Amino acid sequence: MARVAVQPLDIETGLVDDHAAAAKVLPGASTQSGVRSKAIEAFAAEGLPNRRLEEYRYFDLRQMLAKAGPLAVTPTASSVDSTDAATELFAEIDRHIAVFINGRFDAAGSSLNALPDGVELLSYAEALNSDADWVSEALESSIAPQDSVATLNAAYAIDGVVIRVSAGVKVDKPIEVQWRSAGEVSTHFHTRSLVVLEEGAQLTLLETRGDDKRAPVFATGALRLVVGDLASLSHSAVYADGNDVVRVGKKSVTLGKASNYQTLGLAVGSGKARTDEHVHFAGENTKASINGLSLLRDTAVMDNTLFVDHAVPNCDSEETFRSVLDDASRGVFQGSILVRKDAQKIDSQMQARALLLSRKAEMDAKPMLEIYADDVICAHGSAIGEPDQNAIFYLMSRGIDEKTARALLVAGFLDDVVDGFDDGEIAVALKTLLAERLGAPKDTAQEASL
Amino acid sequence: MLEIKDLHVEVGGKEILKGINLTLNPGEVHAVMGPNGSGKSTLSYTLAGRSGYDVTGGSILFNGKDLTDLEPNERAAAGVFLAFQYPTEVPGVTTMTFLKTALNAVRVARGEDELDAVRFLKLVREKAKALNITDDMLKRPLNVGFSGGEKKRAETLQMALLEPTFAVLDETDSGLDVDAMRVVAEGVNALRSPERSMLVITHYQRLLDHIVPDHVHILAGGKIVKSGPKELAREVEESGYADIKSDAA
Numbered sequence: 001m002a003r004v005a006v007q008p009l010d011i012e013t014g015l016v017d018d019h020a021a022a023a024k025v026l027p028g029a030s031t032q033s034g035v036r037s038k039a040i041e042a043f044a045a046e047g048l049p050n051r052r053l054e055e056y057r058y059f060d061l062r063q064m065l066a067k068a069g070p071l072a073v074t075p076t077a078s079s080v081d082s083t084d085a086a087t088e089l090f091a092e093i094d095r096h097i098a099v100f101i102n103g104r105f106d107a108a109g110s111s112l113n114a115l116p117d118g119v120e121l122l123s124y125a126e127a128l129n130s131d132a133d134w135v136s137e138a139l140e141s142s143i144a145p146q147d148s149v150a151t152l153n154a155a156y157a158i159d160g161v162v163i164r165v166s167a168g169v170k171v172d173k174p175i176e177v178q179w180r181s182a183g184e185v186s187t188h189f190h191t192r193s194l195v196v197l198e199e200g201a202q203l204t205l206l207e208t209r210g211d212d213k214r215a216p217v218f219a220t221g222a223l224r225l226v227v228g229d230l231a232s233l234s235h236s237a238v239y240a241d242g243n244d245v246v247r248v249g250k251k252s253v254t255l256g257k258a259s260n261y262q263t264l265g266l267a268v269g270s271g272k273a274r275t276d277e278h279v280h281f282a283g284e285n286t287k288a289s290i291n292g293l294s295l296l297r298d299t300a301v302m303d304n305t306l307f308v309d310h311a312v313p314n315c316d317s318e319e320t321f322r323s324v325l326d327d328a329s330r331g332v333f334q335g336s337i338l339v340r341k342d343a344q345k346i347d348s349q350m351q352a353r354a355l356l357l358s359r360k361a362e363m364d365a366k367p368m369l370e371i372y373a374d375d376v377i378c379a380h381g382s383a384i385g386e387p388d389q390n391a392i393f394y395l396m397s398r399g400i401d402e403k404t405a406r407a408l409l410v411a412g413f414l415d416d417v418v419d420g421f422d423d424g425e426i427a428v429a430l431k432t433l434l435a436e437r438l439g440a441p442k443d444t445a446q447e448a449s450l
Numbered sequence: 451m452l453e454i455k456d457l458h459v460e461v462g463g464k465e466i467l468k469g470i471n472l473t474l475n476p477g478e479v480h481a482v483m484g485p486n487g488s489g490k491s492t493l494s495y496t497l498a499g500r501s502g503y504d505v506t507g508g509s510i511l512f513n514g515k516d517l518t519d520l521e522p523n524e525r526a527a528a529g530v531f532l533a534f535q536y537p538t539e540v541p542g543v544t545t546m547t548f549l550k551t552a553l554n555a556v557r558v559a560r561g562e563d564e565l566d567a568v569r570f571l572k573l574v575r576e577k578a579k580a581l582n583i584t585d586d587m588l589k590r591p592l593n594v595g596f597s598g599g600e601k602k603r604a605e606t607l608q609m610a611l612l613e614p615t616f617a618v619l620d621e622t623d624s625g626l627d628v629d630a631m632r633v634v635a636e637g638v639n640a641l642r643s644p645e646r647s648m649l650v651i652t653h654y655q656r657l658l659d660h661i662v663p664d665h666v667h668i669l670a671g672g673k674i675v676k677s678g679p680k681e682l683a684r685e686v687e688e689s690g691y692a693d694i695k696s697d698a699a
């Protein structure tokens with residue numbers, strides 16, 4: 001898009017001007033400098049995406065960062081002692097943990113000694129120095145779509161996680177990647193991550209994002225997921241940022257034949273976040289379940305932008321997004337499903353629903369289907385409303401006060417999707433978090449460990 | 451124990467109940483029968499305190515206290531229970547979680563201690579067994595995907611747990627086949643006691659073969675037009691509501 005002549009923001013000028021100095025300390029400087037200079041040039045020409053771009057119509061980064069001023073580059077990685085809701089979320093689950101602080105890998109804070117054979121995990125900085133074929137192949141794969149967030153990410157990528165699960169390996173415990181920000185200085189940082197599951201591999205990947213920062217953060221993260229033939233990936237991502245955090249995540253997923261991919265994004269923070277996910281079906285008989293839940297208050301924003309590319313026949317996908325919006329929070333859903341000409345026998349169901357708990361809350365939903373095959377079952381739906389008065393009366397008629405009745409209903413609205421995603425300890429952790437945030441009663445079956 | 455005096459109720463600005471008088475003594479079961487549109491459901495929702503059902507005149511005294519000032523949950527705590535004609539589906543909330551929350555809310559309001567998960571489970575399983583309700587059903591979201599019979603059995607279980615002193619059964623037979631109706635009626639009959647009174651609202655007489663009332667009232671045009679012993683129900687079944695109405699006129 002040709003840039004309309006507008007005065008660049010301080011933050012945009014800063015991002016461009018600081019790049020040369022920053023590039024010297026970014027990892028893999030000798031091999032990456034060419035790529036990075038090209039990327040920052042592209043960013044300079046475009047600037048931050050704003051509402052003039054259809055894709056960013058409801059998430060105007062330029063406006064959100066207008067007052068951010070210049071941000072410190074290459075923040076020093078420091079350790080964090082405190083815990084927050086996000087890092088404690090999966091505490092009950094036996095798991096491997098990789099910690100990143102302000103985008104950089106924190107080896108000391110991580111717990112990765114027990115990774116089983118057939119699982120390799122390295123930081124992006126390490127990966128750039130690796131000469132393993134799979135690493136260089138994976139690093140070359142592109143992140144879609146190429147917009148100015150992607151170019152900014154490419155120009156500044158400081159670190160990230162790179163994981164490979166070898167063919168046939170079923171990883172016993174989940175791997176959690178904790179993305180944390182800390183410190184008192186305004187910063188921006190950009191991460192780039194890759195997860196490759198070879199044929200028949202299985203992995204549960206957890207991502208948590210939280211901060212104990214007092215200063216503004218602008219972060220982008222690019223995540224490339226390659227799910228091989230017959231492989232299975234479960235991916236949960238939790239956003240629990242503070243209100244000075246603006247985040248854009250780009251997720252590019254390729255699914256091999258007869259693979260299984262299920263993902264749930266959960267936003268409970270008060271920051272502004274967007275995930276931009278592209279899912280490409282590359283092999284037949286593949287199933288994907290893509291879910292997003294937002295429980296927002298204050299001025300929080302969560303934008304779920306999704307593109308599902310059914311390029312091959314005989315695949316199923318389910319896209320379920322639900323938002324509960326209080327105060328002046330805002331939810332966005334832009335979902336698009338493409339069924340290509342020869343992709344027959346596709347079953348794809350996309351649904352976006354929102355409950356508005358306040359008059360100032362807003363939901364923007366834009367589901368789209370683009371279908372070129374003639375033998376498919378595709379549907380989309382969108383509903384925005386208030387909690388069901390009939391159900392509130394029903395619960396109250398059993399002695400439950402109105403506040404608790406509402407909390408139960410709202411928790412149920414979200415739990416319903418969690419139940420479809422997982423029936424084990426991850427679901428327990430997510431539902432407990434939601435109940436706490438809503439002041440809803442705990443799940444009794446879970447309490448009694450039935 | 452329950453005294454409805456000259457009760458007038460409007461829904462959406464339209465008067466539906468036009469002066470109902472009804473008194474139930476402890477332990478009595480009264481049936482209210484009436485044709486479609488006579489105000490049967492309005493009466494049950496008004497007793498339970500649904501918003502939008504505006505009492506414009508009269509009173510509902512329950513153990514000497516006027517119910518019309520109370521929220522639905524306060525009425526439940528005081529001992530009022532409405533078994534719904536169409537129990538609402540509540541996705542994502544398991545039946546068990548709902549039951550425990552409701553029971554403990556009512557217990558606390560009545561000055562009793564809360565039950566922990568273990569004591570609650572013991573109690574609910576014992577009561578559920580008698581109604582043929584499995585653990586699996588208790589773990590499912592409340593009323594979601596329940597058959598007609600399952601919904602009404604779940605309503606009866608709620609009544610058994612909350613131990614109301616006054617229960618309104620709104621068209622409990624609707625959507626039930628004969629066998630399912632028998633199970634529900636047995637559950638209800640098991641709850642009959644000298645302290646508990648019930649108002650059975652029904653369109654048809656058949657439910658009253660199973661839950662035998664002490665008194666029968668005919669509701670038509672927002673008023674009780676005739677009252678009598680249980681035999682009145684059979685009379686209605688044979689001659690229809692039309693004759694009764696003309697009687698009153």
